[in-house]
């Protein structure tokens with residue numbers, strides 16, 4: 001019996017005993033995804049083939065977009081665009097969000113969260129891109145999403161001066177800052193720098209009193225890492241004045257990370273943080289391990305740096321010990337062969353785990369080989385749907401070739417730990 005038919009059989013038995021469970025389990029393969037309902041936490045990892053984008057709908061309907069990338073090599077090294085090349089990644093992400101977000105009072109993204117300033121997360125600068133109707137900037141990634149759906153608060157690592165570790169002066173950043181200036185004029189958009197350690201910066205905007213167990217903890221930004229106690233943080237990077245300029249932190253190392261918690265359920269996401277330095281660089285260039293240790297064990301985690309081998313180290317995997325891993329793959333080499341083997345290693349932590357990838361390039365299949373057959377999914381949007389209260393969740397795969405929201409697989413339910 002396959003895993004799915006086992007689950008189906010179990011549900012038939014359970015649904016005769018507890019009729020309410022059947023309603024909760026109404027997500028059916030081949031059917032459109034049932035809409036988000038109040039009390040549910042939805043975490044969508046959206047596949048565009050152009051970079052990272054995750055849409056979170058919190059239990060009271062507050063929404064957050066984590067990255068909106070548009071920057072990737074073309075196939076065969078890079079992924080094929082999804083659903084297709086007829087629209088930009090940002091427009092596809094906005095259309096996805098408009099289908100998935102609660103429409104009351106009006107569809108809006110309450111928080112847009114930029115893990116770091118690279119094109120596959122923020123939207124790369126492109127001379128041929130369309131120009132905004134709202135200001136003097138072009139549309140790519142997050143600036144593109146905001147053309148279709150309002151963003152209320154923008155969170156990044158640099159506001160207001162964008163000067164760490166050195167002034168961020170390039171066409172992408174200048175375009176992004178023109179976007180911030182235009183969108184914040186007249187009080188439309190609020191912009192904040194993420195403060196590591198806090199759990200009161202990203203909050204439920206609508207009914208916080210109804211879901212007291214929901215929190216978002218800021219784990220890290222710019223090398224400042226939460227200690228795990230109250231709101232205190234520790235500086236992982238040495239002071240710039242004590243460091244040769246060629247060793248200053250890289251953009252990936254400055255990535256922002258958060259932990260989203262709902263009852264017993266915990267989720268980690270942390271951009272492109274590396275766990276080991278590039279050859280010959282100082283050991284402190286590896287930053288993911290203290291961040292993962294501050295997060296502690298989680299139910300679900302997004303791999304750092306698209307599953308590449310400079311991150312997702314053994315100590316990282318062991319610290320998070322996730323039941324569900326998500327690979328935000330977009331190019332050949334995602335995931336790295338060694339990372340893949342670490343994820344499945346029961347020497348690092350015991351028990352089963354399921355691994356889901358947005359896409360998989362032919363070159364990756366050839367390099368990693370047969371072990372990749374263990375992946376629970378290698379194509380499609382990945383939705384973690386957490387039941388009210390956070391005790392249980394499922395992973396649904398959605399067809400990424402159309403906008404019909406068709407469920408192609410259901411995994412779980414999993415018990416939160």
Ligand SMILES: [Zn+2]
Pocket residue numbers: 118120121272305306
């Ligand atoms: Zn990236």
